[in-house]
Amino acid sequence: MSTKASLKGGEFLIKDISYENVFIPEEFDEEQRMIAESSSDFIETQVAQYFDDLDNHKEGLMPQLLKQAGELGLLGISVPEEYEGFGQSFLTNMKVNEEIGSAYSFSVAFMAHTGIGTLPLLYYGNKEQHDKYLSKLATGEWLASYCLTEPGAGSDANAGKTKAVLSEDGKHYILNGQKMWITNAGFANLLTVFAKIENDRILSAFLVEADWEGITMNPEENKMGIKGSSTRQIFFNDVKVPVENLLGRRGEGFRIALNILHVGRIKLGATVIGAMRRAINQSVNYANERKQFGSLISSFGAIQQKLADQVVKTFSNESAVYRASKDIEDTINEFLESGKEYGAANIEGIAEYEPECAMLKVYGSESLDFIVDEGVQIHGGMGYSAETPIERGYRDSRINRIFEGTNEINRLIAVDSITKKGKKHKIDLYEKIEEIKKNLEPEAFTGEYYNDKHALIKNLKKLTLYLIPLVQEKFGRKLMFEEEILMNLSDMMMNLYVMESTLLRVEKIDKKGLKDNISVYKDILDILTHNLTKSIYGSALDAIGSFAEGEEADKLKTLLDKLTSLNPFNVKEARRRVAGKLIEDNRYNF
Numbered sequence: 001m002s003t004k005a006s007l008k009g010g011e012f013l014i015k016d017i018s019y020e021n022v023f024i025p026e027e028f029d030e031e032q033r034m035i036a037e038s039s040s041d042f043i044e045t046q047v048a049q050y051f052d053d054l055d056n057h058k059e060g061l062m063p064q065l066l067k068q069a070g071e072l073g074l075l076g077i078s079v080p081e082e083y084e085g086f087g088q089s090f091l092t093n094m095k096v097n098e099e100i101g102s103a104y105s106f107s108v109a110f111m112a113h114t115g116i117g118t119l120p121l122l123y124y125g126n127k128e129q130h131d132k133y134l135s136k137l138a139t140g141e142w143l144a145s146y147c148l149t150e151p152g153a154g155s156d157a158n159a160g161k162t163k164a165v166l167s168e169d170g171k172h173y174i175l176n177g178q179k180m181w182i183t184n185a186g187f188a189n190l191l192t193v194f195a196k197i198e199n200d201r202i203l204s205a206f207l208v209e210a211d212w213e214g215i216t217m218n219p220e221e222n223k224m225g226i227k228g229s230s231t232r233q234i235f236f237n238d239v240k241v242p243v244e245n246l247l248g249r250r251g252e253g254f255r256i257a258l259n260i261l262h263v264g265r266i267k268l269g270a271t272v273i274g275a276m277r278r279a280i281n282q283s284v285n286y287a288n289e290r291k292q293f294g295s296l297i298s299s300f301g302a303i304q305q306k307l308a309d310q311v312v313k314t315f316s317n318e319s320a321v322y323r324a325s326k327d328i329e330d331t332i333n334e335f336l337e338s339g340k341e342y343g344a345a346n347i348e349g350i351a352e353y354e355p356e357c358a359m360l361k362v363y364g365s366e367s368l369d370f371i372v373d374e375g376v377q378i379h380g381g382m383g384y385s386a387e388t389p390i391e392r393g394y395r396d397s398r399i400n401r402i403f404e405g406t407n408e409i410n411r412l413i414a415v416d417s418i419t420k421k422g423k424k425h426k427i428d429l430y431e432k433i434e435e436i437k438k439n440l441e442p443e444a445f446t447g448e449y450y451n452d453k454h455a456l457i458k459n460l461k462k463l464t465l466y467l468i469p470l471v472q473e474k475f476g477r478k479l480m481f482e483e484e485i486l487m488n489l490s491d492m493m494m495n496l497y498v499m500e501s502t503l504l505r506v507e508k509i510d511k512k513g514l515k516d517n518i519s520v521y522k523d524i525l526d527i528l529t530h531n532l533t534k535s536i537y538g539s540a541l542d543a544i545g546s547f548a549e550g551e552e553a554d555k556l557k558t559l560l561d562k563l564t565s566l567n568p569f570n571v572k573e574a575r576r577r578v579a580g581k582l583i584e585d586n587r588y589n590f
C-alpha cells in the first residue's frame with residue numbers, strides 16, 4: 001500500500017478512490033497488534049477491578065494507575081525515544097487509544113494526560129522545555145492537564161479573561177484568572193494554561209507547575225458520568241511563571257489550543273471504539289443469558305435489530321477512523337521527509353485533516369451514545385440499575401458529545417473547513433462543483449455489487465456538492481447565521497465519509513481475501529448504506545426546504561429523489577445475519 005496520503009483533507013468529497021489506497025484495521029501489523037494487546041491486558045488485569053473504586057474517588061488511585069501505565073510505556077507511546085517514550089506512529093497511537101477507551105473514567109484521565117496534557121509541550125515546546133518536562137510526562141513521573149475553558153469562555157475559547165502580565169524585572173509573567181472543567185486537575189503536576197498577555201486579543205500558552213504559589217482549586221465537580229476522572233476549577237492568583245515557560249510564541253496559544261483539539265477529536269473517535277466494544281459485549285452477553293417468554297431475548301427480532309445496529313455503527317466508525325489516521329500518518333511522514341521539524345510536521349499533518357477529525361468526533365460520540373442507549377434497553381430494568389456495568393457506560397458516554405469541542409461546533413467546523421479549503425484552492429472543490437453542474441445525471445447501476453455501491457456514493461457526493469454553492473449564493477455572508485443548513489450539509493459530508501470508508505474496507509477485505517465469511521461484512525455494508533442514505537436524504541430535504549421555494553424546490557426534490565435512489569433489499573434479514581454472528585461469538589468479533 002502507498003505510504004503517500006491517498007487524499008488531502010476534505011478531498012474525499014470530490015475524488016473517488018480505490019480500496020487499494022486506504023488503510024483498514026485488518027492491516028495492523030504484528031507489532032501494532034502486540035502493543036494493542038498489552039494495552040488491553042493492562043486494562044483488564046490492572047484497571048478493570050477498580051472501576052467502582054475509581055468512580056468513588058478512592059484517594060490516590062487514579063494517579064497510581066496512570067503511573068503504572070507510565071511504567072509500562074503506555075503514557076509515552078507517541079513521545080520520541082530520546083525522551084523515554086516509545087516513538088510509535090500515529091496509527092499505533094490511535095490503536096492504543098482504542099484499547100484504553102474501554103476503561104471508562106480511566107480512559108478520560110489517560111487521554112487528558114497523553115493528549116491535551118502532553119501534546120502542546122511535545123509539538124510546540126523548545127529543547128529546554130522538552131528537556132525539563134517531557135521525559136517526566138512520558139514516564140508518568142508527572143501528570144498533566146490542559147487549561148483552556150473558563151466560566152465565560154467555553155466554545156468561544158479565545159474569549160478567556162485569564163491574564164499574564166510581564167513582571168517589572170522581565171523575568172516572569174504574573175498570571176491571574178480562573179479555569180474550569182479541568183480534567184486531571186486534582187493530581188496534575190504540569191498545567192498548560194492559556195491566557196492573554198497584557199491586552200493581547202489572542203491567547204498565549206504557558207507551562208505552569210501545579211505547586212507554584214498562588215494556585216488554588218475548588219473541590220471535585222459532581223458529574224453525571226466519568227465520576228472517577230478528576231475535574232476541578234483552578235484559580236491563578238499572582239502566579240509567577242518564568243518567561244522561559246511561554247510555550248510557542250506570544251499570541252500563538254489559540255492556534256496551539258485548536259491544533260491540539262484536532263488531535264483530541266480523532267483520538268476521541270478511536271477511544272470510543274473501545275467503549276463500543278465493551279458495551280456491545282455486555283449487551284450480547286446479557287441477551288444470551290436472559291430468558292423471557294421461555295426464550296433467550298437474543299432470539300427476538302427486536303433485540304437482534306439493536307445488536308446488529310450496534311455492530312454496524314462500530315464497524316463503520318473503525319473503518320473511518322483508521323482510514324483517516326493512516327492519511328494523517330502519511331502526511332506527517334511526508335512533512336518530516338521534506339525537512340519540517342517534528343512538532344510542525346505533526347501539527348500540520350493533523351491540521352490538514354481538520355474536517356475529518358471534526359466529523360469523526362461527531363460520528364464516534366453519537367454512535368457510542370446510540371450503542372450504550374440500546375445496551376441499556378437490551379438490559380431492560382437491569383439496565384437502569386447501577387449494579388449493571390452498562391449503566392456506567394451509558395452515563396460515561398454522554399460527555400463525548402460535549403468536550404473536545406461540542407458536536408455543534410464540530411459540525412460547523414467540518415463544513416467550514418472543507419469550503420475554506422476550496423476557496424483557498426487547497427482542494428479543487430469549486431472546480432468539481434462546476435463539473436457536477438454540467439452533469440447531474442445519476443451514475444448507472446449495473447447490478448455488480450461494488451460498482452453499485454460506488455455509484456450510489458458518487459450520486460450522494462453530487463447531491464452534496466450541488467447544494468453547497470446554492471446555499472452559499474442564496475445567503476452570501478449571512479450563511480453563518482443559517483447554522484441549521486450548515487449542519488445539514490455537515491451531516492451529509494460526515495455520513496458520506498463513513499459510508500465510503502466502510503465500502504472501501506469491505507471491498508478490500510473481499511478482494512484481498514482477508515476474511516472467510518465476507519457475506520456478513522457485505523451485510524454490514526448494506527445495512528449502513530441503507531441507513532445513511534436515508535439520513536443523507538433527510539438532511540438534504542431539510543436543507544432544500546429551508547432555502548428553496550416553489551419551482552426551485554420542486555426541481556431540487558426531483559434531483560434529490562434521483563440521486564438518493566436505493567434498491568430495496570431485505571434489511572431485516574441482513575440485520576439478523578449480523579446479529580447471528582454476534583450472538584454466536586458472544587462478543588464483538590468482526
Ligand SMILES: Cc1cc2nc3c(=O)[nH]c(=O)nc-3n(C[C@H](O)[C@H](O)[C@H](O)COP(=O)(O)OP(=O)(O)OC[C@H]3O[C@@H](n4cnc5c(N)ncnc54)[C@H](O)[C@@H]3O)c2cc1C
Pocket residue numbers: 112146147148149153154155156180181182183184223231399402403404405406407408409483
Ligand atoms: C467533564 C468535562 C471535562 C472537561 N475537560 C476539560 C479540560 O480538561 N480542559 C479544558 O480546557 N476544558 C475542559 N472541558 C470543557 C469543555 O471543553 C467545554 O465544556 C466545552 O468546550 C463546551 O463549552 P461550555 O461548557 O462553555 O458550553 P457553551 O460553549 O456555553 O455551549 C453551550 C451550548 O451552546 C452551543 N453553542 C455554543 N456556541 C455555539 C455556536 N457558535 N453555534 C452553535 N451552537 C453553539 C454548544 O454546542 C452547546 O450545546 C471539560 C468539560 C467537561 C464537562
